[in-house]
Amino acid sequence: MALMEWSDRLSVNIKEIDGQHQKLVDMVNRLHDAMKEGKADDIVMQIVAEMKKYAASHFATEERHMKTHSYPDYPAHKNEHDKFVAKVVQVEKDLKTGKCAMSMDILNFLSNWLVNHIKGTDKKYSPFLNAAGVH
Numbered sequence: 001m002a003l004m005e006w007s008d009r010l011s012v013n014i015k016e017i018d019g020q021h022q023k024l025v026d027m028v029n030r031l032h033d034a035m036k037e038g039k040a041d042d043i044v045m046q047i048v049a050e051m052k053k054y055a056a057s058h059f060a061t062e063e064r065h066m067k068t069h070s071y072p073d074y075p076a077h078k079n080e081h082d083k084f085v086a087k088v089v090q091v092e093k094d095l096k097t098g099k100c101a102m103s104m105d106i107l108n109f110l111s112n113w114l115v116n117h118i119k120g121t122d123k124k125y126s127p128f129l130n131a132a133g134v135h
């Protein structure tokens with residue numbers, strides 16, 4: 001069973017962003033599968049690196065929309081993104097140096113952060129951006 005399931009409850013009512021969120025959910029599931037199947041560390045690391053890159057480009061999309069429309073909560077929202085990227089960078093570094101192995105704790109952090117951020121923080125911009133014509 002997949003670790004995370006996409007559902008309409010996660011929708012922010014903006015097509016491009018829902019698509020990006022679905023891809024991030026897929027990546028967490030791929031990471032989970034790779035760990036479950038005992039895939040080699042370099043494969044796990046490759047997925048983490050891919051996720052970091054994709055998350056950064058997804059955050060850039062959201063930040064662009066928020067900035068364009070002068071979304072009032074932009075600074076706090078961007079701060080959450082920056083903290084997440086810093087955490088993933090740290091995880092990547094620890095994996096590379098062998099300081100720690102990929103664990104369910106890290107995986108749960110990634111999946112919980114993603115769900116909580118989408119449901120809590122991302123969903124808040126929906127009515128604002130929808131009203132500004134972003135769908």
Ligand SMILES: [Fe+2]
Binds near residue numbers: 021058062118122
């Ligand atoms: Fe998002």
Ligand SMILES: [Fe+2]
Binds near residue numbers: 062117121122
């Ligand atoms: Fe966000």
